[in-house]
Amino acid sequence: MHALAKKRHHKAAPLLLVVVLLALITAIGAFSATSATATSEASxxxxxxxxxxxxxxxxxxxxxxxxxxxxxxxxxxxxxxxxxxxxxxxxxxxxxxxxxxxxxxxxxxxxxxxxxxxxxxxxxGAGPAIPTAEQVDPALGDAANGMEVFRTNCAMCHGSIGGGGALTQGKFAPSLLETTPTHLYEAMLTGPQSMPVFNDANVTPEHKRDVIAYIDAQRAGSPGGLSLGAIGPVSEGLWAWLLLLGLIIASTVWVGARSS
Amino acid sequence: MGAKVNSAAAGTANYVDERTSIGGFVKFFARKLFPDHWSFMLGEIALYAFIILLLSGVFLTAFFVPSMTEVHYEGPYETMHGVAMTEAFASTLKTSFEVPGGLLIRQIHHWSALLFVAAIMTHMCRVFFTGAFRKPRELNWLIGFSLMVLALAAGFTGYSLPDDVLSGNGLRIIDGVIKGIPLIGTYISYWLFGGEYPGVDIIPRLFTAHILIVPALILALIGLHLFLVFLHKHTQYPGGGKTHKNVVGLPLFPVYTAKAGGFFFVVFAIVALVASVFTINPVWNYGPYDPSPVSAGTQPDWYILFVDGALRLMPGWLFGLPLEWEILGYTISWNILIPSLIIPGIFFAIIALYPWIEAWATGDKGERHVLDRPRNVPVRTGIGVAMIMFYVLLVIEGSNDIVASLFHLSLNDITIFLQWAIFIIPPLSFWITKRICMGLQRKDRELVLHGHESGTIVRHENGEYIEVHTPLDEQEVWLRVNYPNHKPLEIADEFNDRGVRRKGYKWDRFKQKLSRFYYEERVEPVTWEEYQEALHHHDHGPSAQGEAEAAEAQQADAQLTNEWDKQDKAGAADK
Structure with a gap:
């Protein structure tokens, strides 16, 4: 303690203090800079x-x-x-x-x-940063909660599982099934084009990750077989006419052609 | 061994026959004749789809819980963990993911539902375009029409049962349509849903309708429909030897029993194949019903799309005037009433009453068992195509968002285009179809009078080149000349000789106008005289035929004369 007290009055102390303070400020600045562009680390x-x-x-x-x-x-x-x-x-x-x-x-x-x-x-100017790998990891999200968040906030444009849909005047909500988790997160955060911004107060970062988990759960494909684009009953109806009824009518022609 | 089996079979048959007298029926049915054509099997597809629906439906009722009691999901499907839902939805998920084979049976059930309605409509088109609805089959047309409506009801009630977001939205639209009925709409809605929408009663009620009332009615009407088919005997396509008084075909046993029985398995196999490869109605995507979210791509199954399309097509304002009126505190929503009730109502009424409409125009009182070739009734064929176009345009509008994103078009432009197209395209397609039919009729005349182009060019001694035409054979001629040639009705004068206006004149006048619309413009079939003259004319051509051949042709002609005469007599007798 004595030695320390002695050193406090060292004549170099103010200089040292300034150096330490400067170092600290730089470190904080550097730290905040890295957190702003976490993955890009822009020099x-x-x-x-x-x-x-x-x-x-x-x-x-x-x-x-x-x-x-x-x-x-x-x-x-x-x-x-x-x-x-x-x-x-x-x-x-x-x-x-x-x-x-x-x-x-x-x-x-x-x-x-x-x-x-x-x-x-x-x-x-300050703006949203690219999310970290952890923020967008579907394995850490709750897909069931993601389903509820998704259908309340996203499904009206992107469809029930993100197959996409039409908007007015030629605009459209694209399919999300091929979009990477990072891009999904960024889209929610920045609201590109016609999409509204879902900021962190609106949909929390955890909920964003849940949504990513929900979309990710769709990538495994449909339990029922091929999904026909996952765009609802219109494609089912089209296939019912063209494929199902088409095959059956082809077979009526075959059965009917045999004896006459 | 074989003899033993046979005697055992005979013994059993005898035992049953002695107690039920069933032998007579078996003999009657086994010998019943049916004409052969692939298009006569379209109704059969609908019947088989219905049988598949019954079989798979019985399986599904074993697991479906028609209840709106709230539960939390505890099953294996990840994106539903702990989500609050009704028992109806939970049991649908359970059927899909926990019951062995459950998902396959669900998909078979749903695919065959889509097939059922599609097959009914295709069958109706066949009956319409060939004129199989004419006397004596008008009532059977009406029964078939009722079956089509019931199929829509069966489909819609089934679509709503899983209580997912998609079907809930569909139900909400129906609720809106019902509430759009003036004065009584809200009462009907409250009565149907047991209070404010959605309530907790609708799923059990739809369940009763879907598994009991509607299928029972369909089953009863199918029975009646088939009974009348047996009673009337089947229609047949035109051809030599086929008249309104006979049926040319094969007996039900053994050929048709084998064909029809085998065909059931063909249909079942194709349905099962499609159901095992393609997902249908993935309710696990839509999630349990909640009135607030509506997802993109929210549509009914295809057969209800036309109503959805009409609703999407209808503007809320027309020429600056609102289509929602308030009269004495009551709201009349023309923007809902017109597209969802009035237009489908008129459309369905025309379909149901069509046999009578055409009978008024034709004034034909005879039984018609030989089918028309669509070209020979150009106006009917035109009306049919126009109605199909009208329906298809509404279906496209019902899918406008899908069309927009698929073809990168503007949703708004599609709707504006279709708002005009719905008035322009059906009449235009009527006119084009009528012209095509009449063109085909003229082609038939040409063929009968001048024969097929043989492609053989002959040079005469004087240097003239001509193409040799091969005369049509007997059957070919018969097909092209022998059809009812209807003319516009002649009606009695408005006033009798004492100057008194006769009763029923206005009605007759209406029928006459209708008749003129149908038959004023027509292509006359080749008459016997014209045919003879053409043959005579051909005789002056190069004698490419040997004498024997000429004699044979002469003989065929003689036979044809008899048939032609006979047909004329039969036609006259009908009148």
Whole structure:
């Protein structure tokens, strides 16, 4: 204790304190920065690369400063890394042609490039981060609760198990059966295109994971056999006429052709 | 050994016959003749689908609990763990996932329900387009129509039983439709649901309707339907030797008993195959009923889609005027009434009354056992196609969201397109069909008068080229000339010679107008004289035929003359 008391009055103490404080601030800053882009870990280099990628591929619509253009493209300031990861990671962006809605298509960038873009957009203003692997792990979710959350919030557009459905004026809610858990989470968090935002107060992160578990449970396929697109009785009716009645009428022709 | 078995069989048969006199019936049925054609088996498909429904339905009643008591799910299906649901839904899940073979039987039951209605409608189309509803079969048409309506009722009550979100939404629409009936609608709804929708009574009530009332009625009417088929004898397609007074075919035993019996197993096998490969009505996806959520792709089974489509098609406002009126505190929702009750009501009434409508136009009082070729009654065929188009357009509108997402179209555009199409396409398809039929009739005339194109080109000595036409054989000619050639009705004058207006004139006038609509524009079948003249004309052609062949043709002609005459006499006798 004595030694410590002695050292407190060391002439280098204020300097040391400043150094320690600075180190702490940097550490906190760095920590908060990593939590904002948990999986992307965007370095300054990455952000710079992201800016270049953005200027080359996105700026024609969103503008060089990503502030958007009226009637053309929205501002991306504050949309967060999650929005970029979803839009670019599912191939929706860059948009191929203007239309009622940007459809998913083959992805144009590597995951590294997407992370660089996301890092740059995230650096423009605070926004939702890309979720961690744990946040989107279907094994940790409760599929039964997910079913209830899903049918209260999602099924009216995406169908009872996420097979997709139509919206007005050519827009549509896509099928979710091929969507990755991370993209599902990001879509709920950022509300892309016609979709509303389901923020963490609205649907908690645990409930989001339950929804992912519910969708994941559908991927095993239907217990009843082929699912016919899981879009309800219309496809069942079509198959009843074309396949079932079709086969049977073909056999009436066969049976009827025998004796006459 | 064989003799022993035979004598044992004979002994048993004799024992039964001595106590029931059943031998006479067996003999009667075994010798009953039936004409052969694949399209006569369409009704049979419906019958077999119904038998499959009864068999699989009995299995399902052993496990289904028609109760709306709330329970929490404890079965093996992961996404339902602990979820609150009615016993009806829980027992459906149990049947699907815990009862061995339960899911397969459920799927067989549902697929054969879809097949049942589809087969009935296909059978109705066959009967309609061939004119098999004409005297004496009008009542049997009406029975068949009632069976179709009952099949819809059976389907809908069954669809609602599992108490899942999908069927609950369907039930809610029906509830809305019922409440749309002016004055009494709300009372009917409260009476049906035992209070405010959904209540706790509807599932047991639908269960009774689905497993007792509706199938009992269907069974009784099928019995009557088949009895009348036996009584009237089966219709037959036109052809040489087939008249309104005979039946050309094979006896029921042994050929048809074997065919029909075997065909049952063919139908069952195909249903079982489809049911084991394709999921139908995955209630575990929809979840237990809760009035709040409605998922995308919420539709009734296909046979109710036309009502759903009519509701989707109907605008709430028309030319700036609301279609919901309030009169003396009562609301009249034309936007519900017109699409869900008035239009289906008119549509079904036309179907039910069609045999009489056509009889008024035709004025034909004779029995008609030989079927029409659809082309020979162009207006009827046109009406049939127009009605099918009307129905199909409503079904497409009922599936508008599926169509929109499948073809990347705008949902709104589909609805606006169909709002116009429903008025334009049915009349247009009537007109096109009528023209096609008349074109085919002209083609028939052409064939009878000039024969088939043989593809053989002959050069005459004077350098003229002609194509040799092969004359039609007797059967081919018969098919093309021998059909009822109806003409517009002639009616008595409005006033008699004393200037008094006669009773029933307006009704006659209506029938005459209808008759003109049907038969004013027509292609006359080739007459005997025209045929003779054409033959005569051909004789001047190159004598490609040997003399023997010519003589043979002459003989065939002579036979044909007799038949042609006979037919004319039969036709005259009917009048």
């Amino acid at each position: 300054a280099d990455d952000i710079a690369d992201g800016e270049r990628l953005f200027a080359a591929n996105c700026a024609s619509c969103h503008g060089l400063d990503a502030e958007g253009q009226d009637g053309v493209a929205p501002s991306l300031v504050g949309v967060g890394a999650a929005a970029v990861d979803f839009q670019v990671g599912t191939g929706r962006m860059p948009m191929q042609a203007s239309g009622p809605q940007a459809p998913a298509k083959p992805v144009q960038f590597t995951q590294e490039e997407i992370n660089q873009l996301a890092g740059w957009v995230a650096s423009l």
